[in-house]
Amino acid sequence: MLLIAYEQYNKYGGQELMTIPRRTFLQTTIAGAVGASLLPHVTFAEEATASEVDKLTAAITEKFGADAKAEASDKISIKAPEIAENGASVPVDVTVDLENIEEITLIAPSNPTPYIAKFSFPNGSAGLLSTRVKMGKTGSIAAVVKADGKLLYASKEVKVTIGGCGG
Amino acid sequence: MAKTKVRAKLKNGITQVKVLVKHPMETGSRKDKKTGEKIPAHHITEVTCSHNDTVVMQADWTGGISKNPYFSFNFAGGASGDKVTIVWKDNTGGTESVEADIK
Numbered sequence: 460m461l462l463i464a465y466e467q468y469n470k471y472g473g474q475e476l477m478t479i480p481r482r483t484f485l486q487t488t489i490a491g492a493v494g495a496s497l498l499p500h501v502t503f504a505e506e507a508t509a510s511e512v513d514k515l516t517a518a519i520t521e522k523f524g525a526d527a528k529a530e531a532s533d534k535i536s537i538k539a540p541e542i543a544e545n546g547a548s549v550p551v552d553v554t555v556d557l558e559n560i561e562e563i564t565l566i567a568p569s570n571p572t573p574y575i576a577k578f579s580f581p582n583g584s585a586g587l588l589s590t591r592v593k594m595g596k597t598g599s600i601a602a603v604v605k606a607d608g609k610l611l612y613a614s615k616e617v618k619v620t621i622g623g624c625g626g
Numbered sequence: 627m628a629k630t631k632v633r634a635k636l637k638n639g640i641t642q643v644k645v646l647v648k649h650p651m652e653t654g655s656r657k658d659k660k661t662g663e664k665i666p667a668h669h670i671t672e673v674t675c676s677h678n679d680t681v682v683m684q685a686d687w688t689g690g691i692s693k694n695p696y697f698s699f700n701f702a703g704g705a706s707g708d709k710v711t712i713v714w715k716d717n718t719g720g721t722e723s724v725e726a727d728i729k
Contacts, residue, residue: 548692567690571655575690581681583702585640590697593653593690 511599514568515614519603522564522574523610532557532611535604539615543594546619552589553602560584562605569598594619632726634710641704641728643675643683645712646696653689670695672715677701677728678708704728 519529538552553563560583565575575592578584592600594617601614629648634641647670654667667689675683682701691697704710706728713723 565690570690572653572688572690574688576685576687578683578685578697578699580683580699580701584683585700585702587642588697588699591692591695593692 511568511614511616514573515566515599515601515612518566518568518573519610519612522566522577523603527610529603529610529612532604532613535602535611535613537600537602537613537615539600539617541616542618542620544620546594546596546621548591549594549600549617549619550589550591551600551602553587553604555584555586555588555602555604555606557586557604557606557611560586560604560606561608562603563588564603564605565590565592566601566603567592567594567598568601570595630712630714630722630724632710632712632724634704634726634728636704636706636728640700640702641677641708641710642698642700643710643712644696644698645673645675646694647714647722648694649714649716651689651691651693651695655689668716668718670714670716673697674713675699676711676713677704 519527523529534556536554536556538554539549543549551565553565555563560580562577562579563584564577566573567575570593576590578588594600597618599614599616601612603610603612631646633644635644649670650668651670652665652668654664654669656665657663658665669689670687670691673683673685673687674681683699685697687695708728709725710728711723711725713721715721
């Protein structure tokens with residue numbers, strides 16, 4: 460950006476551009492160049508992850524009540540594509556290595572309706588569930604598992620190239 | 627014409643059930659591109675799976691499940707030849723019950 464401005468400056472022999480006060484010209488150009496190169500990468504990435512967790516917490520509270528607290532667990536593994544070409548059908552496999560699994564709830568915090576489905580197993584599950592879900596845009600897909608009366612969750616980021624909620 | 631396909635397979639004492647339903651799964655928030663009007667919601671809300679009259683899986687669904695839903699899960703127990711029944715209901719009153727033998 461700075462380079463282009465400099466080239467233009469040269470092209471016009473500095474004459475036309477000199478009508479703009481020199482200080483203002485430099486300030487705006489430099490500010491613009493610095494802003495464009497630095498800001499988007501750094502801030503966006505961090506904000507997206509933080510809000511994703513907040514949204515998930517909000518969705519869990521809405522579904523399981525204000526007292527419900529889910530803990531992250533490495534006993535739950537989610538298999539989903541890193542990049543989903545079609546958000547209308549994202550295959551999700553949930554494997555749970557826990558005893559007494561009562562419920563498995565699927566939540567996509569970035570969807571217009573975050574709560575996708577709840578599968579409950581009155582007689583216990585052998586720890587495997589797979590299905591295909593819709594994802595409106597890039598975000599995470601989380602599985603909240605109720606086992607032994609405790610809530611545990613795991614989530615996985617999925618990049619969606621074409622959204623699958625609404626038109 | 628059944629819209630639901632069910633397969634149940636026994637392996638090492640665990641039965642894996644695979645289900646494929648032919649269903650539009652409309653969320654109700656999608657718009658018709660030509661008319662601009664909303665397409666009414668039409669999705670499965672409840673799925674129950676029983677093994678010999680015992681409920682082994684009960685699911686509540688929203689429109690967040692993909693069109694023509696597929697899902698699979700497993701449960702401990704079951705024997706070859708046992709019956710597995712899948713019953714689903716949708717928000718417009720549609721329902722179907724399909725039975726399969728465990729292989």
